Amino acid sequence: MASGVVAAGHPLTASAGAEILRAGGNAVDGALAAMVTSFVTEPLLTGLGAGGYMLVVAPGRDPVLLDFFVEASGRGADPGSRSPLIAVDVSFGDAVQVFHIGASSCGTYGTPAGICAAAERFGTVPLAELVAPAVRLARDGVLVNDEQAYVFEILAPIYSATPEARELFMPDGHIPRAGDLLRDPPLADSLERLGAEGATPFYEGDLGAQISDYVCARGGTLTREDLAAYRAEPRDPVHVSYRGRDVLTNPPPNAGGTLLAYALALLERGAGAPDAPALVRAMERAQAERTPEFITGLSEPGFLDRFMATRLGSTTHISVLDGDGWACSVTCTNGEGSGIVVPDTGIHVNNMMGEQDLSPLGFFTHPPGRRLPSMMAPTVVLGTDGAPELAVGSAGSNRIRSTLLQVIVNVIDRGMTAAEAVDAPRLHFEDGLVYAEPGIDGAPLEAAGYQMAWFRHLNLFFGGCQAVERHPETGVLDGAGDPRRGGAVVVAQMGE
Numbered sequence: 001m002a003s004g005v006v007a008a009g010h011p012l013t014a015s016a017g018a019e020i021l022r023a024g025g026n027a028v029d030g031a032l033a034a035m036v037t038s039f040v041t042e043p044l045l046t047g048l049g050a051g052g053y054m055l056v057v058a059p060g061r062d063p064v065l066l067d068f069f070v071e072a073s074g075r076g077a078d079p080g081s082r083s084p085l086i087a088v089d090v091s092f093g094d095a096v097q098v099f100h101i102g103a104s105s106c107g108t109y110g111t112p113a114g115i116c117a118a119a120e121r122f123g124t125v126p127l128a129e130l131v132a133p134a135v136r137l138a139r140d141g142v143l144v145n146d147e148q149a150y151v152f153e154i155l156a157p158i159y160s161a162t163p164e165a166r167e168l169f170m171p172d173g174h175i176p177r178a179g180d181l182l183r184d185p186p187l188a189d190s191l192e193r194l195g196a197e198g199a200t201p202f203y204e205g206d207l208g209a210q211i212s213d214y215v216c217a218r219g220g221t222l223t224r225e226d227l228a229a230y231r232a233e234p235r236d237p238v239h240v241s242y243r244g245r246d247v248l249t250n251p252p253p254n255a256g257g258t259l260l261a262y263a264l265a266l267l268e269r270g271a272g273a274p275d276a277p278a279l280v281r282a283m284e285r286a287q288a289e290r291t292p293e294f295i296t297g298l299s300e301p302g303f304l305d306r307f308m309a310t311r312l313g314s315t316t317h318i319s320v321l322d323g324d325g326w327a328c329s330v331t332c333t334n335g336e337g338s339g340i341v342v343p344d345t346g347i348h349v350n351n352m353m354g355e356q357d358l359s360p361l362g363f364f365t366h367p368p369g370r371r372l373p374s375m376m377a378p379t380v381v382l383g384t385d386g387a388p389e390l391a392v393g394s395a396g397s398n399r400i401r402s403t404l405l406q407v408i409v410n411v412i413d414r415g416m417t418a419a420e421a422v423d424a425p426r427l428h429f430e431d432g433l434v435y436a437e438p439g440i441d442g443a444p445l446e447a448a449g450y451q452m453a454w455f456r457h458l459n460l461f462f463g464g465c466q467a468v469e470r471h472p473e474t475g476v477l478d479g480a481g482d483p484r485r486g487g488a489v490v491v492a493q494m495g496e
Helices: 011-022 027-041 111-122 127-140 146-154 163-169 185-197 206-216 224-229 256-268 276-288 292-297 303-312 399-412 418-423 443-447
Strands: 002-008 051-057 064-068 086-091 096-101 233-235 238-242 245-249 315-322 327-333 379-382 388-395 427-430 433-436 451-454 464-470 477-480 488-493
Touching (some): 002 011, 002 027, 002 464, 002 477, 011 027, 011 315, 011 488, 027 051, 027 111, 027 185, 027 315, 027 327, 051 111, 051 245, 051 379, 051 388, 064 111, 111 127, 127 185, 206 224, 238 256, 245 256, 245 399, 256 276, 276 427, 276 443, 315 464, 315 477, 327 379, 327 388, 379 399, 388 399, 399 418, 399 464, 418 477, 477 488
Antiparallel strands (some): 002 315, 002 488, 051 327, 064 233, 086 096, 238 245, 245 379, 379 388, 388 464, 427 433, 464 477
């Protein structure tokens, strides 16, 4: 009997989580070890200056969504002293997206608080043991693989924008290439402090003060007051029925889980597996709901029930299942990073205040202290027996909800394995265009009047979905790492 399965965005990330499962840790312990390791193996996508969400489903306990996403910064700051955002173009080969960086893009980070809250609430393994693999890798170095080399290549305009970021990510003066060894001893020191002292130094202690002072001195608004006020928040997840199953995902004030639940509820009305036009129509209707009223309403009590009733009358993800029936789905993101690396900490601060996807009403319109309306939606599908059948999540900004919608449909409606569902070609509707990977049948979409934008290959533009599954009849655990982001899956066997 397997003790668990881990799917993550890097082989070393998945291996760190599996190592903890083999040692007797539960799914949350495994996810935390993998999450911290991803700070070292996927340093442009996540880190101690990032934010995220963790969905935990455990036998005999109410499911919990732990929200440790980035908050709008600016408590006690003078908005007039804010430096301008810096726009940079990032090319995915077949599409170009504009991102905004600089000190004013830095929001209040949540990962240290989230790690410690999850470990205290659900964990069985000491935090110092969970961070140990990441500390070792940060000191010894990680070889850049092909997928991370591609990430370094396309995000070069961001981390080459400041001397401190160049020093960390380009120590030899060039963009990291496959086979290069990257070390980060200051990050190892910061992770060791997290394992020994918890989150306090990052919010009310010397590290938090150092980070805040550095960002504010460069025109940012990440104040000491912002850090002192930050808390990881437990929430009740969204529940939506789909084909006789209960799908749990991220609730308000998050936007992505709400829109994913809405799209699934729309598809639930149809019989059989939805075809490409049906999927795009659901995506189109979900996107159309992202109005100013939707964005401002997310933070209001009771918003989800009202919304569903009236309608229906750079990121990384880790998914874990263990042999005792626990499921943990955790998504973290640093955006693309702000280019602000705080000296002697190894911490690259997020650029969430400069993410247009998170500020559709305009930059700096969220009041200080409000959680930004992320698209990230860690999700668990419960089988007809009520036990976790599929744990899934993705990176990919606005493409997250369309990625998860398609993977869930592939597994439940089309009977695919997790690996087949993750590997299958994807499409995404946005701003009147249907973006599609090769293998999608575009003829019915064109016949329905949609304009197509074709990619030549599978591309990380369409997310980085990591999925783990429990076979409903045999109980066998398996999973899939997304090839678009170099994902990997490791099954942890008892006695290994």
